Amino acid sequence: MDNLQLLVSGLANGCVYGLIALGFVLIYKATEAVNFAQGDFMMLGAFVTIGLTNTEYMGLPFWISLPISLSIMAAMGYALDRFVIRLMFGQSQTAVVILTIALGFVIRFVAGLIWGHNPQTLQNPLAGREVAFGGLVLGLEDVAVIVVTVLLTWGLYEFFNRTRLGLAMQGASQNQLAAYYMGIPVKRVQGLIWALAGAVACVAGILFAAKGSVDPNAGLMGIKAFAAAVIGGFGSLPGALAGGLIVGVIEPFASRYIAAGYSQIAPYALLLLVLIFRPNGLFSQTRVKKV
């Protein structure tokens, strides 16, 4: 029973990692760039929602502030692409990586300026409620996290594989020039994917801030989400979720069964092992590279 409790809390944590990883994968799938600031996006989304919802700030009802903060973050994502990332069009991936790391620094700084550096919790209607489930006591937030994450991953997966826009996004990443020739508005598609990633980060941030507390350095958690995305194989949406769950579940079990100090390195050790032995992730899409 104890293990089951650990498993569920691990799954809930893993879902948040998975959601951040989803953001990485979305952007990677559509633009072949990696957004190292995704964790900071998540933090920003959490703070925007806190700023709208919590009584010491604007005090809006949660269900009203939810769509507002989602659209704010989506707009941020789009604006970021339109005014910063698009200028980098045609430059190397490494340059984009460094740019987004710098963006992360700036976002952390700005969030610290606006909301301060103390950890804060989102006041939400689910707080403090519990469901008993055959002897297993679960926080309602944990259940909500798991449900929302699974639905979102499934929705995005279907979106990428079935809708015209999703296919256009895949095409734009596989070969930019060819996508242009096929009449795909590559730049607009990329803007949309950044907006989508912003919204997903906002969802992750809301769930994270509802479960625990968030401070401007929470974005550094993005590194664990990296582990999740890599374990899942950087191009696969369900893979990202699975990777997140693996990392999330390993953590509580490692801290319980392995000596303190060794437990926190478990996700990174796993990341290194995956990179060494299966460089393309456990759910890889890559065929052998020919040239």
Add this chain to the structure above:
Amino acid sequence: MRIVFKTDYMQDIRPWKDGQQLTLYLLLLAAAIAAPWLLDVFFLGELTNVLIWAIAGLGLMVLTGHTGQASLGHAAFLAAGCYANIILMESGMPFMLAFPLAGILTGFAGAIIAIPALRLHGIYLAIFTLALSILVDDIIVLSDAWTGGVGGKFAPPVNVFGFEIERWGTPGAFYWLVLGVAVIVTLGYVNLLRAPLGRAFIAVRDSEVSAQAMGVNVARTKTISFGLSCAVTGWAGALMGLYAGAFNNETFSVVISIQLLMMIVIGGLGSIHGAYFGAIVIGFLPQFLSIAKEYVGAVFGGSSVAIPGLEFGIFGMILIAFILLEPMGIYGRWLKVRTWFELFPFYRKDMFKRQKSYLKTERLR
């Protein structure tokens, strides 16, 4: 407008272009040697710090700037060099032996790590090294029998040819020690770039496929590049430990890795000057900010409250501005300005225009 006539094949291979350039660099070296008599102790310390960062930057530049392998984990090798140096010295080895050995050990560690990392490209390599840097942080804490763990270690004074050198006691001598290492590393680097190995590095950076076609052994070249890069970084780490006096796992956190990479990007990737320019920015930014803050506080009557994270915020903004407006960094801008003067009426705007490459996935092929 000045034209250098080439009358000898040696002129193409010589490390300096002409006598004028050589004179300039010798003057710079003379000024650097004379610094302890010209500057007060505080600025001398800052200059030492800049030189140490520059050595670390040179180390990373070999790997990222010239071999094209982005590493977000070089703090791990700074830490390795630092701890190796101190542990060797504590076991009774003289500094003059422990210091080179520390770099060589770090180099070997880097080369070994390069073997699995060779299979990784671009972003994956960056993530691999990032994870490595985080792991090393934890490993330092775990192996506290050797490293002192969270409590850290203290750097003993070092003995160079019978002279006792210590950061606070003899700042001038410590500065010369660092300067000596910087000069040796830089000269080595200049020579590396005109040797076949350095050319192979650049070939691998520009296109692995073409490098292979030209007979470059890509795996071997990358491993050597990793090893050299880590060795130099290890020396910088050893100096950093001596400079800080006391250090623990936090001294070499992931943030330092990221800062190091950003430093060489600001300075200018793929140039020796870039490491130095970047180090100057990194070294003097905190001082500049505190002076600016005092000034702003005095003008607007604001209190001089510390704004946490300000340094990183400003640093991030500078970096974004550079990547967007001047991707070749400070050195790239300097090249343009110099060319403008050299070619005076004939400089054209598109002379440094770079070819854009459209993206193709590496996943499905």
